Amino acid sequence: MRNIFILFKREFKAYFFSPVAYIISFLFLALSGYFFAGFVNRFASAEVGYAFGSFPILILFFAPFLTIRLISEEKRSGTLELMLTSPISPLELVIGKYLAAFTVFLTVMILPTLVYILVMGSFAQPGSPGLDYGVVFTVYMGLILFGASLLSIGIFTSSLTESQLIAGIVGFVVSLILYLIDGQAATVRSPFWADLMKELSLQTHYIDFAGGMIKASNVIFYLLLTSLFLLFANKSVESHVWK
Amino acid sequence: METDSKKEYSKLIGIVGLLLIIASWILSFFETAGSNLSYISYVVLGIGVFIEILAVILGYPFIREYFMKRGTRKGLTSTLIIIIVGTVFVSLYYITKVHLQWEKDLSTKLFSLSKQSKDAIKTLKSPLNIIVLSEKEGVEDNTRELLKAYRDEQKEMIDIEYRPPFRYPELFDKYKIPKDPRGLGAIIIEKRDSKPLHYLSLLRQDLYDYVPGRGRPQQVFKGESKITEKIALLQETKKLTIYNSEGHGEKSFENSERNGYSQLKNTLLRENYQLKTLSLLTEKKVPKDCDLLIIASPIQPFSPKEIEAVITYLKKGGKALILMDPEVQKVKPGLAKLLAEWSIKSDHSIVLDPKATAVLDRTGRVFQVGLYGHHRIIEGLSSKNLRILFYLARPFWIDTDKQRSNVTITPLIFSSELGWGERDPLNPRLDKNKPDPSDLKGPVNYVLAVEEKLGKDKEIRLVLIGDSDFLTNEMARGITSALGYYGNAKDLFMNSVSWLTKQEKKITIRPKEVKRRTLDLIGNRKTMIWVVSLLILPFSVVGLGMAVYSKKKKMK
Numbered sequence: 054m055r056n057i058f059i060l061f062k063r064e065f066k067a068y069f070f071s072p073v074a075y076i077i078s079f080l081f082l083a084l085s086g087y088f089f090a091g092f093v094n095r096f097a098s099a100e101v102g103y104a105f106g107s108f109p110i111l112i113l114f115f116a117p118f119l120t121i122r123l124i125s126e127e128k129r130s131g132t133l134e135l136m137l138t139s140p141i142s143p144l145e146l147v148i149g150k151y152l153a154a155f156t157v158f159l160t161v162m163i164l165p166t167l168v169y170i171l172v173m174g175s176f177a178q179p180g181s182p183g184l185d186y187g188v189v190f191t192v193y194m195g196l197i198l199f200g201a202s203l204l205s206i207g208i209f210t211s212s213l214t215e216s217q218l219i220a221g222i223v224g225f226v227v228s229l230i231l232y233l234i235d236g237q238a239a240t241v242r243s244p245f246w247a248d249l250m251k252e253l254s255l256q257t258h259y260i261d262f263a264g265g266m267i268k269a270s271n272v273i274f275y276l277l278l279t280s281l282f283l284l285f286a287n288k289s290v291e292s293h294v295w296k
Numbered sequence: 297m298e299t300d301s302k303k304e305y306s307k308l309i310g311i312v313g314l315l316l317i318i319a320s321w322i323l324s325f326f327e328t329a330g331s332n333l334s335y336i337s338y339v340v341l342g343i344g345v346f347i348e349i350l351a352v353i354l355g356y357p358f359i360r361e362y363f364m365k366r367g368t369r370k371g372l373t374s375t376l377i378i379i380i381v382g383t384v385f386v387s388l389y390y391i392t393k394v395h396l397q398w399e400k401d402l403s404t405k406l407f408s409l410s411k412q413s414k415d416a417i418k419t420l421k422s423p424l425n426i427i428v429l430s431e432k433e434g435v436e437d438n439t440r441e442l443l444k445a446y447r448d449e450q451k452e453m454i455d456i457e458y459r460p461p462f463r464y465p466e467l468f469d470k471y472k473i474p475k476d477p478r479g480l481g482a483i484i485i486e487k488r489d490s491k492p493l494h495y496l497s498l499l500r501q502d503l504y505d506y507v508p509g510r511g512r513p514q515q516v517f518k519g520e521s522k523i524t525e526k527i528a529l530l531q532e533t534k535k536l537t538i539y540n541s542e543g544h545g546e547k548s549f550e551n552s553e554r555n556g557y558s559q560l561k562n563t564l565l566r567e568n569y570q571l572k573t574l575s576l577l578t579e580k581k582v583p584k585d586c587d588l589l590i591i592a593s594p595i596q597p598f599s600p601k602e603i604e605a606v607i608t609y610l611k612k613g614g615k616a617l618i619l620m621d622p623e624v625q626k627v628k629p630g631l632a633k634l635l636a637e638w639s640i641k642s643d644h645s646i647v648l649d650p651k652a653t654a655v656l657d658r659t660g661r662v663f664q665v666g667l668y669g670h671h672r673i674i675e676g677l678s679s680k681n682l683r684i685l686f687y688l689a690r691p692f693w694i695d696t697d698k699q700r701s702n703v704t705i706t707p708l709i710f711s712s713e714l715g716w717g718e719r720d721p722l723n724p725r726l727d728k729n730k731p732d733p734s735d736l737k738g739p740v741n742y743v744l745a746v747e748e749k750l751g752k753d754k755e756i757r758l759v760l761i762g763d764s765d766f767l768t769n770e771m772a773r774g775i776t777s778a779l780g781y782y783g784n785a786k787d788l789f790m791n792s793v794s795w796l797t798k799q800e801k802k803i804t805i806r807p808k809e810v811k812r813r814t815l816d817l818i819g820n821r822k823t824m825i826w827v828v829s830l831l832i833l834p835f836s837v838v839g840l841g842m843a844v845y846s847k848k849k850k851m852k
Contacts, residue, residue, distance in 0.1 A: 070848055075841030079834045086829030094822045099813035103433060161837070168833055172825055178816040185813065187402030236463060241325055252393075260432070265403025270393035277385040284381055288374045 056141045060149025061156075064123070068157045073118070078161035081115045089169050099173050099181070101188050102263035105166075105196070109259055112162065112200050113228050119158055120207025121221040123150045124290065129215040133293060143290040147208065147283055154204050163196060188265040195262025198275035199255060203228050205282035212289040231255045306355025313351055316344030401448065407441040409449060413524040417446065421531055423453045423488040429467060430481045432458040437812055438517045439481075439503060446523065455488070471497055472562045485526050494535070496526040497566045501783075505680070529568065529799065536587040536797050538564065539574040544629075545595030547619070547764055548573075554770035557592065563790060569797075576602040582609035588796050589616045593764035597630025607637055613754045615796040617789075619764040622646045622690040624721045638746050638758060639698040640705065645736055647689045647762065649715030650729045663687050663766075666709035666742045673745060673759070673791045674708050682784040684709065690762035691717040691740035700748070708743040708759075709788075715739055743788070745795070759792040 068074045088107040098104065124147075127133040136146060170189055177183035210224035211217075235254035238247040251257055255278075258271040320341035352359065362368055392398075409417075426443060428435055435443075435458070447454045459467055461480060470493075471486075473479040478499050486495030503519040540549055549561040549571055564571055574582065574589070576598070582589055582605060589609065598606070610616060618634075621627045623644040635642055652664045663685035668678035677684070686709075694705050717736030720726065731737065746758040765771070767789055771782045793799075817825075 069844060072841060072845075075837055075844075078837040079841075082834040082837060083830060086833055090825045090829040093815060093825055094817065097815045097817050099815050106433065165833055165837065168828065172828060173815065176815045176817065176821055176825075178814040181812060181814045182404065183813060185404050187404060191402050243325070246325065252389075261399075264432070265401055267400045267402065269396050269398035270389065273389055273392045277389055281382065281385055284378065288378060291374065292371065 056145040057149040057152070060141065060146060061152045064150050064153030065156060068119075068153065073122075074157055074161050077115055077118050078165065081111060081162050082165055085111055085166060086169075089166075093173065097178075099177055099184050101170070101173070101184065101192050102265070104169070104173065105192050106263070108166070108196055109199055109256070110232070112196065113203060113232055113255075114225070115162065116158065116200055116203040117207045117210075117221045117224040117228065119154045120204055120211050120224065121217045122211070123154060123208055124212040124286070125215055125217050125220045128212075128293075129217075133290070137290070137294055143294070144287045147212070147286045147290060151204065151208050151283060151286075154208065155201060158200050158204060159197070162200070163193065185265065188263075191262045191265050191267055194267065195259050195271075198262075198272065198279075199259050202255065202275045202278045202282070205279040205286070206231075209282045209286040209289065212286045228255070303355065303358045306351050306358065309347055309354065310351035313344050313346075313348030316340055316347060320344060405441075405445065405448070407438070407445045409445050410520060410524075413446070413520055413527075414449060416524050416528045417449045417453065419531070420450065420453045420527070422490070423455070424527065424530070425484075425486050425488050426454060426456045427467070427471075427484040427486065428456070428458045428481065429461050429464075429473060429479060429484070430458060431460045434460075435481060439483075439500075439519055442519050442523065443483075446527075471495060472565045473497060474499070474562070483523065485523070485530055487530060494530065494568070496530050496568050498522055498526060505676075536569050536799070537585050538569050538571050538588045538590060538793070538797075539583065539586045540571065540590045540592060541576060541594070542573045543575045543577050544598060545627075547592040547768070552769060554768060554773075556769050557767060559769050559772040560767060560786065560789060563786060564793070567790065567793075567799075569793070576605050581605045582614065587615065588793065589614065591616065591618045591629075591631070593619050593621045593627065594629045594631070595627045597628045598634075600633070603631065603634050606634055610637075610756050610758070613750055613756060615757045617759045617761070617792055617796055619761045619767075620690050621764050622688055622721070622762070625688060635692070635760070636695075636698075638703055638705070638748065638756075639695040639700070640692055640744065640746070640760065641695050642690055642692050642762070643717075643719070643736075645691055645717035645719045646721045647686070647691045647711055647715060647740055647742060648718045648721075648728055648731075649711040649738070651712040651714045664689065664711075666711060667739075668709060669707045671706045671708050671745055673795050674743075674788065676791070677784055677787055682787075683781065684784050684788055685766055685781050686742055686763045687765050688763070689742050691736060691742070692744050692760055692762060693717070693736065693740060694744075702750075703746065703748045706745045706747075707739075707741045708745055710739045710741045710743075713739050745792075757796045759796060761788075761792075 085108055088111075089104055092098070092104050092106070096103075124133065127136065137143065141149075170184070174184050206228050207220075207224040210227065211220040213223070214220050231253060232255045235251045235257045238250040241247045241250065252274075258274045261268050261271055320337045323337035323340060363372075426446070428439075428443070432440065443456050447456050461468070467473070467484075468475045468479055471482075471484045473482045473484070478501060481500035482497055483500075483503075484495055484497045486493060503517060503522055505516045505518045540546065542548070547555065547557050549557045549564075552558040561571060574586070576582070580601070586609065589606065591606075606616065618631065620629050620631065620642065624646055632642065647664065649664055649666075652666065664687075665683045665685060668674050670678075676682075691711075699705065715738040716731035717738070717740045718726065718731065719735050720732070742762050744758075744760045746756075746760070748756040750756060766781075766785045771785065815821075
């Protein structure tokens with residue numbers, strides 16, 4: 054546990070002492086702000102689910118940037134071997150780095166968007182039902198779980214290669230496939246594969262959150278997907294020792 | 297050297313075998329019923345497995361050596377762990393999804409159902425699927441909130457699925473929804489797992505009514521009464537059967553040409569009716585399962601035996617919808633004896649009405665608009681003053697001397713007092729402004745509803761319409777459709793069918809508006825939102841980054 058905390062602290066500081074976190078945050082907020090302001094000004098609507106409708110796809114674009122260098126950089130510079138000969142286990146290494154990326158994700162991408170909620174809350178039409186804080190809660194819960202699973206995919210792809218570019222591209226492609234896979238379900242003849250494709254989709258499981266609904270199956274899906282990719286990353290780092 | 301090449305060959309063969317197995321799997325994705333792909337994919341799979349076995353036999357010493365390595369053993373252990381953990385995860389997800397099914401709706405409800413709707417849902421006998429042909433975001437707030445309210449009322453019995461048409465194009469054919477903008481946002485209410493399909497559907501336009509307002513008619517959302525009505529109707533297990541007579545050149549519901557009624561057929565199917573054809577010449581009598589007989593503008597006359605068969609059916613409490621064009625259109629329906637049975641007369645005349653609103657179409661045809669009476673069939677059309685266009689209509693009149701006391705005849709649509717039945721329509725010197733003494737004096741009727749009480753719950757019902765062209769596919773496609781005239785004509789037809797089959801809407805729910813969560817963007821608030829979202833928030837992050845960077849530089 055101590056090792057995880059040390060690693061977490063080191064990685065977290067590294068993010069903020071480099072321009073990465075600020076650039077990602079700036080670009081994410083500029084784009085999400087553009088879509089948010091565009092929606093709100095056009096429809097004068099206080100429906101959070103719709104106002105934040107573009108956020109999952111934006112997170113999908115930006116999340117890989119937070120994870121690409123996590124393990125691939127250690128591999129490239131040769132520090133991974135050093136770390137693995139120290140008392141830090143591969144699992145501690147993966148979890149420590151993942152938690153740092155996740156905290157950065159919350160700090161630079163999720164937390165600042167609360168300003169949008171503040172704006173919607175203060176401009177609500179007198180006499181209209183105003184903001185639905187239940188939906189605000191579920192939308193944020195959905196975005197956090199969605200982001201958490203994307204980061205785990207990112208850390209796994211980062212553990213596969215020394216090249217940050219390849220790690221980033223592979224991570225993005227895998228995430229995009231998992232996001233859009235339900236769209237192809239209609240083209241598949243077999244109902245089993247069609248259902249499987251729908252169940253695997255990151256998008257399908259987010260929709261309920263956007264509508265104010267928390268379903269145990271959706272929460273479990275994101276948590277299990279995150280754990281599975283962290284396990285993959287752990288095994289990938291482990292293989293570095295015995296290969 | 298020889299060992300190395302043997303190793304390479306077995307590896308290569310192994311890869312080819314594996315690729316073939318994968319190819320067969322991918323091929324199986326694109327199989328359709330009856331295609332040859334199924335056969336091909338099995339052949340590819342067979343060849344792949346054979347080559348794979350060959351590779352294992354050839355490379356057995358190398359495979360054995362490979363599996364003895366420490367790295368391989370570790371790798372296999374890892375793979376095994378991943379498989380076990382993966383299986384546990386899938387099982388966990390399955391249990392949560394299928395058995396636990398826990399969910400919590402944290403959104404605040406903006407719409408509550410009326411008592412009638414709640415009662416209709418409480419008495420549901422079989423679970424329903426409500427399918428919306430749209431993405432959830434593409435549906436209006438009032439419809440979405442309404443559907444959610446239905447589902448929340450009884451979650452186990454009602455399931456709502458949003459199916460975007462571009463992803464599920466097959467649903468248009470499956471549920472007979474028009475493949476044009478009218479079909480977008482259509483709502484299908486079907487009995488879950490029912491075979492054959494048992495459903496009713498509503499187009500988006502059906503959810504709204506138009507009431508006269510200042511200037512333009514006001515749109516009123518009537519979704520709740522429409523959906524509740526369909527839910528109640530769907531609980532009735534019997535599917536009503538409509539017979540369309542044939543053999544006399546009648547308009548066909550199968551005919552998709554200009555003169556056909558195929559558009560009406562789709563509407564009838566959507567309303568849960570089943571449509572059959574009836575040749576009285578061969579059948580001799582109207583079948584027992586006939587809930588409604590439609591005689592759609594016969595060109596050749598019915599024989600006396602056929603008329604007798606129809607009268608016999610009607611006398612037992614039968615229902616009929618009869619559309620008759622005037623004889624000037626070269627038709628001879630020969631139904632006078634049938635009409636006389638209920639003291640109604642009709643001859644070779646046509647309706648002329650100088651006071652009627654006339655509409656001219658591109659082909660130069662002049663359509664006439666009639667006046668409405670008072671009856672359930674036309675009350676919706678009459679209250680909104682929606683017009684129906686008739687082209688060369690046959691007039692009906694009532695022989696009041698012969699009318700039986702238990703027979704009620706209601707004129708639904710008729711001419712003005714200045715209108716008449718012209719008995720010499722082909723006369724080149726015809727005066728279209730006033731009748732001759734030989735003509736039938738007005739007002740004359742375009743549409744009549746007849747009801748004869750036979751007992752407490754038994755009655756004969758008839759609707760007579762003196763035109764059939766106003767319901768053809770041609771009218772559904774042209775300018776008459778765009779201006780709403782075809783929609784009005786279809787309403788007259790469907791309301792008549794509902795009245796005749798006693799399926800009239802029994803549910804009246806006052807329309808409720810869903811409260812919307814709106815923002816008050818007065819003054820410069822819009823600009824403020826742009827400034828905060830696009831400038832202040834992103835650039836404050838840049839400022840923070842620069843501050844951290846300079847602090848770090850100072851520390852160095």
